[in-house]
Amino acid sequence: MCSGGCAKCLGISLLPLAVLCVLANILLFFPGGKVAEDSTHISDEVWYFGGILGAGVLMIFPALVFLGLKNNDCCGCCGNKSCGERFAMFSSIIFAAIGFVGAGYCFIISAIAINKGPKCQNQSGNWTYPFNNGDYLGNSTLQQxxxxxxxxxxxxxxxxxxxxxxxxxxxxxxxxxAINGLMGTLCGRCKSGCCGGDGPV
Structure with a gap:
């Protein structure tokens, strides 16, 4: 398995996901598809920027690093190219951890927001969170x-x-x-890659 080719495939997959997460978070600033009359009418979880910061900005850096691993031509440690390639794969583990934390942050914020429900104006005219513990899901009576x-x-x-x-x-x-980077760190170069990639790292 070519660790560099596999990393490139992962990077290609992460970039569009990051862009989509940013767009989804931006759309949440327009409740119901309309401009909010007051910023306080927007659900608190939207302001935590889970899609913009967590799954968006923090994910772009790992994706770009993964994309560049296959074409890494680092001179290595004291001219040892193999050592340089192993170090590049090791550094990708750190960026993978950063991306994992960003994605995890967005995942948690989204789960909380779904369970809590949106902030809206109730029948009494007050802006509040009328739902608890996801009890509104599938209950049209509560959604009213x-x-x-x-x-x-x-x-x-x-x-x-x-x-x-x-x-x-x-x-x-x-x-x-992270697993791929660990394998690349330990095993170094390879000849055939996952996702159809061929050739050295």
């Missing part, structure tokens, strides 16, 4: 507690669910790269 913004429940639920799924995939990919 939210009267404004219109469609805020499916809007928030869909976007946070997407963030949950995409950050989960990102965490798995980063974990795979």
């Amino acid at each position: 507690e939210c009267v404004n913004p219109k469609d805020i429940i499916p809007w928030n639920l869909t976007l946070f669910l997407l963030l949950l799924l995409m950050s989960g995939v990102q965490a798995v990919l980063c974990a795979i790269q």
Whole structure:
């Protein structure tokens, strides 16, 4: 298995996921697809920037590092190219850990937001969180507690669910790269890669 070729495949997969997570988080600033009348009407979890910072910015750096591993031409330690390649693979483990933490942060924030439900205006005219412990999921009677913004429940639920799924995939990919990086550190060069990659690291 070529660790550099596999890392490139993982990097290619992580980049679009990071962009999608950023877009999903941005859309959450528009409850129900409309501009919020007041910033306090937006759910608190949106302001934690799980998709923008965690699964977005923190994920871009590992993705770029993974993409560059296959073409790494480091001179290595004191001119030893093999040593340089092993060090590059070792450094990818650190970036994979950073990406895993970012994805985990987004995953946790999204799970909390789904369980807590959106902030909305109830029938009494107050802006609050009318739901507890995910009891609104699948219960149309409880969902009627939210009267404004219109469609805020499916809007928030869909976007946070997407963030949950995409950050989960990102965490798995980063974990795979951590294992891949460890193998590359221990084994060094190779001839055939996963994802169809051929040639040396």
